Amino acid sequence: MSIDIDPLSEAAGLTVTDHIENTQFEVYTDRSVDPRSRPESAHYFPVDASVAVETAAIEIPRVAVVETRSGDGSLLTRGDAYSMPTATYHVGIDPAPTKLYLTFESGFSVSTTERTTRIDLDAAAEVTLGFRSLHQVPAGTITTPTDPESLMRAVSLLGSALQTTSPERSFPTLRGHPPLIEPGDEFRVPERVEPLRSGVRIVVPPTYESLYPVVSLAYYFAAEVVPGDAPRIEGDGWTYPLEPDIERRAAEALRQSFHFDCLARTEGFYPVDLHERETTALDLDWGRLYDLPLAERLGEYLAVPFDRVEPELPQWTLTTDVRPDPENVEMLPFVAGELSIVRSPETVTPAAASEGGGMGFFRGADAIAPAAGADALGPGEFVRGAAGASSEADPGAVRGAGVTGDRGAVQADTDFVRPEPVDTVEHAWVGDGVPLDANKATLDAYHRRLEAGAVEQSRISVLVVCNDEQMREEGAVADLYGLRDMVQFDIEVRHDLTRDEMREVLRSDVDFLHYVGHVDDRGMQCADDYLDLTDDDLDVGVSAFLLNACQSYRQGEALVHRGSRGGIVTLSDVANSPATQLGRIIARLMNSGFNLRTALHVAKRELITGHQYIVVGDGGTTICQSRSGSAVVINLIKSESTTWNFSANIYPNGPYGAGTLATPNLASARTNYYTPTDIEADNVPVEELTEFFSLEVLPIFVNDELDWSDSISLD
Incomplete structure (x- = not known):
């Protein structure tokens, strides 16, 4: 079972541990309880685990909205302060680290404080609590030849994961993870993967660069994708052209339709007062739109010119560049599942050492100070290359011994690329090359998101390793992890590890490794020698990491290939002081529940040297959940x-x-x-x-x- 429910040892209530999502929270009662297993069918909505307790009160340590439905599931009311008479109720509490539902027969009242939400029953009664993990897994894997027309058949099935074609599919819990895709000689579809037949078709030329930009649309619209000359979206009696710029037009259609669905869904099961609905300048009949079939509704959405909608739209979160190569087809379900805007660049600008770029990329240690801008080296400052780097321009700027003067130069076999800028908060890259200022996404890391599986302990483990005496200041980041109530952390700081000790650390099931020290082309510096993380015999159990050292990209990439989900690495030499600042910022953000990509985005706002770092692997990786969810x-x-x-x-x-x-x-x-x-x-x-x-x-x-x-x- 992915969810464990245990009585609290020092208070009245339950501890709920979701082993898939690495979340843990407490539910309080007014007396000690002994949870008894109950059928999952006792709840109106599906749950993964269900128990019954005898209590007169349920309280959770967060401010939430309580939704009450009658015994037959009809929505009665929702809010954070109200009372209901005696009857049979299905009650949902949101947000919580898992979906949380209660079933009971009693009158009750709902109240909130600045930190808690409480349900008080009129008298003690049996309350059945149901919990559902927010984790989503694919229904199966589609096998397909990788020619564009065969791949269109597979992409047409991504929308089979949608749990509804109503506007409520704009809720993440009603979308589901798209089925996976893998190359094969024949086209095969698992029995559980069935098309929804929404009536929407997407017509694109049979090329990768035309198909990849519409994968998120195919998923969200449950659309059939077919070959044709003029790119377009079509339904019964309407057409939306995707020319002349298929990437831009597809992005506009995704943003516009998603926005309208969020507004229209207030007419359905969740009739809340929505700010965006109240402030829209568009005079549309949302009730009528809600009741239309998906294809008909989408046609009316897209009939509204985008320039009328654009001022209302929020900044989208993620753009993913997927190179138009057949070897990238397995990434498409993950990209679509994130509702990413997708571009498929046929050509890419290489980033050469002669460019400089103004951010310190591709420069030797002697160029770090001018590249770092406001975060330039101070007197006696040093960089996090191998101990011993030196600079002809300023021998005091780089400390240590034993490394050549061009230590800061990029390795000869590294192909850096400079993707086109994006308008979104985050940016991912799928394909060959190391992208500047973008998440280098990899398939193995995304698969590990699905394979998170059960863990043996419910506590969040963080290990800070500092392998250099001069960098002990950053070792104090350990004090910044675990600054949370209701989330239990195991935090350890270790210094000057040997190669064998570092191997053991990497083999362990640590949730987050924060490494402070030196890295170069020999690997990660240890007390007795260097440990090359690209060695074939290295076992990695660490889930996520920050390698806060010079040019740690290759070593971090190796960690992802060998078992980690994702991490933050550097593309160039980094000066110690700004690296220490960035390490402290990342520590606090990861502790607060941010994912890797968003954490680095925030760090870049504060430090110009943040642009010397990128995310490798699954940029959506978190080590815990934020108190408010988002x-x-x-x-x-x-x-x-x-x-x-x-x-x-x-x-x-x-x-x-x-x-x-x-x-x-x-x-x-x-x-x-x-x-x-x-x-x-x-x-x-x-x-x-x-x-x-x-x-x-x-x-x-x-x-x-x-x-x-x-x-x-x-x-």
């Missing part, structure tokens, strides 16, 4: 002596993907939004912000400088 970044600008202008960037994160409802616990902006979103409120009083910041540790940019909600002073 990844939240706050921005403050002083307005008056006692008020601030407030905005919040809310990003999809882990199971809380695009379309998740978000409700800030802030009186000045207390309404529902869908993720991704930017929330704004002017002239927010200091007292209100102080109360809000006490709820969770969040990154806050105050006048564009990074601070944290547990240390900020607003006076």
Whole structure:
């Protein structure tokens, strides 16, 4: 079973551990309880585990919305403060680290504080609690030849994972993971993978560069993809051209239709007051649109010119460049499942050593100071190459002995590429080459997302390894992990490990490895020698990592190939002081539940040297879940002596993907939004912000400088 439910040892209630998602949370009761197994069928919505307890109260340590349905499943009400008379109820509490449902027969009341949500029954009764992991797995694997026309048949089945064709599929929990695709001599489809036949067709020329940009559309529209000369989306009686720029037009269709679905779904099972619905400038009959079949509804969506919709749209989260090669077909279900905008560049700009680029890439150690800008080397500063690098320009800038003066140069066999800029928050790259400023996504890492499986312990394990005396300052990041209530961390700091000890560390099932030290083409520096992570006999159990050392890309890539899900690495030499700053920022963000890509995005806002780092593997990897589910970044600008202008960037994160409802616990902006979103409120009083910041540790940019909600002073 993926979910364990155990009584608390030091309080009244239950500990719920989801071994797939590495999440753990507590449910409190008004008395000690002994959970008894109950059938999953006792709940209106599907669950993975179900238990019954005798209690008069259920409380969770987070602010949530409580949704109440009658015994037959009809929605009665939802909110955070109300009472209901005696009857049989199905109750859902959201957000929680798993889907959480209650079934009971009693009158009850709902109340919230600034940190908790509580349900009080009129009298003690049997309450059946159901839990469903937010983890999603594919229904099977489609085998297909990799020629474009055969591949179109496979892409046409990605939408089989949708659990509905209504606008509610804009909720991440109702989309499901697309079936996987693997190359084969014959086209074969598992029995459980069946087309939804939505009535939508996507017509594109039979080429990879035309097919790849529409895979997210094929998934979200449950569309049949067929070959044809003029690229277009079509339904019964309507056509939407994808010319002249198929990548741009496909991205527009995805963003526009998803936005409209989020607005229209308020007419269905979840009739909430949605900010985006209230502020839209479009006068559309959302109730009528909700009731239309998908193809007919989509035709009316796309009949609205994009330039009328664009001002309302949030910044999309992810763009993925998928090179138009047949060897990349296995990545398509993962890209589509993230609802990524997809580009398929036929050519790519190589990044040569002569370019420089202004960010310190491809330069020797003697060029680091001018490349680092505001984070330039100070007196006696050094870089994180191998101990012993030297610089002819400034021998004191680089410390150690035993490495040639061109240590900072890129390895001769490294092919760096410079992808075109993106308009999204995050950027991933699928294909040959090492991308500058983008996540180097790999298939093995994405498969490990699905293979996370059960773990033996419910605690989050973090290991900080510092293998250089001069970098001990960053070893203090251990104090930044585990700064969470309701999440249990095992944190260890180790210094000066030998090769054998480092091998043992890498073999362990540590959730996050934070390495501080030296890396060069010989590998990772240890107390007695170098350990080359590209060695074939190396076993890796570490889930995620930060290799905060010079030019650690190759070593980090090897960790992903040998068992890790993903990590953050460097493309060039990095000076010690800004590397220490970045390490501390990443530590706090990962501790707060951010994924690798979003964590690095935030770090880049603060440090120009953040552009010397990229993510390898699965950029959506987290080590724990944020208290609020989504990844939240706050921005403050002083307005008056006692008020601030407030905005919040809310990003999809882990199971809380695009379309998740978000409700800030802030009186000045207390309404529902869908993720991704930017929330704004002017002239927010200091007292209100102080109360809000006490709820969770969040990154806050105050006048564009990074601070944290547990240390900020607003006076």
